[in-house]
Amino acid sequence: MSATAYRDTALTNNYEFTSGAGYVLPEYDFVPPPELQGGPLVRHPIVIVGGGITGLTMACSLARLGVRAVLLDEDNTVGVKGASSRGICYTQKSLEIFERLGIFERIAAKGTQWSVGRTFAGDDEVYSFDLRQQGNFHLSSQPPFINIQQFYIEAFLVDRIQQLGGVELRWQNRLTAFEQNAECATLTVETPAGTYRMEAEHVIDATGSVSPLRKWLAVPFDSRRGDDRWCIADVRFTEHPPVERHTWIEAPFNENRAVWQHLMADDVWRIDYQMAPNADPAYVSREDVVRERLARQFGSDVGVEIVWVGPYAYRSECVHAMRHGRVFLMGDSAKVVSPFGARGGNTGVADADNLAWKLAAVLRGKADVALLQSYHDERLEAAQQNVCVTNRTARFLRPADGAERVFRHAAIGLAKQYPFARSLINTGRMAVANPYSRSGACTYAAGSAAGQSVQNVSFCWADGSAGRVNDLLNWVEGDLLVLVFGEATPASLQRLRRLCLDAPVRSVQVLGVRDAAQATEHVRDPQGHLQGACQVSGNAWALVRPDGYLAATGDAINARLVTAIERSLGLRGDTP
Numbered sequence: 001m002s003a004t005a006y007r008d009t010a011l012t013n014n015y016e017f018t019s020g021a022g023y024v025l026p027e028y029d030f031v032p033p034p035e036l037q038g039g040p041l042v043r044h045p046i047v048i049v050g051g052g053i054t055g056l057t058m059a060c061s062l063a064r065l066g067v068r069a070v071l072l073d074e075d076n077t078v079g080v081k082g083a084s085s086r087g088i089c090y091t092q093k094s095l096e097i098f099e100r101l102g103i104f105e106r107i108a109a110k111g112t113q114w115s116v117g118r119t120f121a122g123d124d125e126v127y128s129f130d131l132r133q134q135g136n137f138h139l140s141s142q143p144p145f146i147n148i149q150q151f152y153i154e155a156f157l158v159d160r161i162q163q164l165g166g167v168e169l170r171w172q173n174r175l176t177a178f179e180q181n182a183e184c185a186t187l188t189v190e191t192p193a194g195t196y197r198m199e200a201e202h203v204i205d206a207t208g209s210v211s212p213l214r215k216w217l218a219v220p221f222d223s224r225r226g227d228d229r230w231c232i233a234d235v236r237f238t239e240h241p242p243v244e245r246h247t248w249i250e251a252p253f254n255e256n257r258a259v260w261q262h263l264m265a266d267d268v269w270r271i272d273y274q275m276a277p278n279a280d281p282a283y284v285s286r287e288d289v290v291r292e293r294l295a296r297q298f299g300s301d302v303g304v305e306i307v308w309v310g311p312y313a314y315r316s317e318c319v320h321a322m323r324h325g326r327v328f329l330m331g332d333s334a335k336v337v338s339p340f341g342a343r344g345g346n347t348g349v350a351d352a353d354n355l356a357w358k359l360a361a362v363l364r365g366k367a368d369v370a371l372l373q374s375y376h377d378e379r380l381e382a383a384q385q386n387v388c389v390t391n392r393t394a395r396f397l398r399p400a401d402g403a404e405r406v407f408r409h410a411a412i413g414l415a416k417q418y419p420f421a422r423s424l425i426n427t428g429r430m431a432v433a434n435p436y437s438r439s440g441a442c443t444y445a446a447g448s449a450a451g452q453s454v455q456n457v458s459f460c461w462a463d464g465s466a467g468r469v470n471d472l473l474n475w476v477e478g479d480l481l482v483l484v485f486g487e488a489t490p491a492s493l494q495r496l497r498r499l500c501l502d503a504p505v506r507s508v509q510v511l512g513v514r515d516a517a518q519a520t521e522h523v524r525d526p527q528g529h530l531q532g533a534c535q536v537s538g539n540a541w542a543l544v545r546p547d548g549y550l551a552a553t554g555d556a557i558n559a560r561l562v563t564a565i566e567r568s569l570g571l572r573g574d575t576p
């Protein structure tokens, strides 16, 4: 790589390898695709371009729903050869998705759970949180966060896709040209054994922050670049710091600049140092300079093994539309954020989870193609929110001269003395499941939690054994789920039964410990966790989508439920 090229890449969020042994990544075989043997052009229902965490989550979600797809990846491995693990912190919502996909146990066994975060300014702790004591984090079967190198999750997804079957993973298949029209999309793909063309009804752009598709389609986007520079050191120690998220806004051992500290899998710590504005990436990541920095923080007698080092800079980007004809933009192809708050990779996972069930429902003839527009409504709102929240953190960490700097100085001073000021300290607002407030697929009403995510809480099956929301979502196999809380009239139940015969919907009655069951399919909610997760009270219903989001809630089983079902299947053009 030339010096100029290196500088260009170092000034993005694409962490570049500079020193250390790096990580050992699995390699997958190139298998010549059937198209190389000639014959007529093959039209595939779905082609996913990009085998990172977003593309693989999409592929695995489709495989789980029994939908055929082809995934193209230009490399023969997961992760990025020679580069770091980009994502490291996985949210409860992502972990709930991974549980549905069947890889959570492997992630939990390999990764590190954490819930406590502490922020320091100088030697003072100025902000702290324990997510297990906040909100309802403790109610899900998944922990608030697991830290693990992104490529492990990607490798688990590859194994699971191969196990499920139905989705073809094509390694060393690079997309080199693209066109689309009213009939289909045509992709030109280069491989070590030659070039071929394929057609697709739907194309998923999961190629990441330097998406060629975005360039070819001239997709408009907003972008922001700062002069802030960071340098990551992934290291192993002879002595262990506490297994907590530690951040410093002003670290005495880093010339009063910010520092991040997280434990990942394999006992590797990520230490991320803020550098001087416009610092030279080559200099700050030189091994002797990195070692000196680490010694200043941990002491010169602590043994340090450098696993990987990489400089990076802020960049945020957000497209204006998540869909361009047959192409759906996903993950970093749609938006780029700095890592604070873990809003990058987790958003890609949620993008995939959002679109997969919709595409599956459309391709199986269970929903109207109009439903696909709600992917744009919902995931653009999420992308914009994540960019906005992350940019606010970035500005707190590198304030502009003038009012921003004065505000930060005052906030730190106040937080050192007064607990009320601690919430002004912004070293990242940790990612949560983004709510959807303007989706054409949700039916909103005052007091309803439509558009919010339902946690993977527990309940009891009719036989008394423990179940979880994800078990119900697996049971409906991509259909909608109506939970009917409490008593229902025989006429209502009859209406519901008919609805379940006519539409891709399955219903379950949710009862208290002593209530008599009226419906054949029923569960018990002794602690009210399911009711709390759906944010309803008394006799009510909740329409839950395959991605665990609430499409609507209501009380009587009447025409409003029918309308809500139609809307969540793209069958109504009106907005509620």
Ligand SMILES: O=C(O)CCc1cccc(O)c1
Binding pocket: 088, 089, 232, 245, 260, 262, 270, 272, 339, 340, 341, 342, 427, 428
């Ligand atoms: O802790 C967080 O905010 C997310 C993880 C993170 C943040 C900053 C740098 C980095 O390398 C990871």
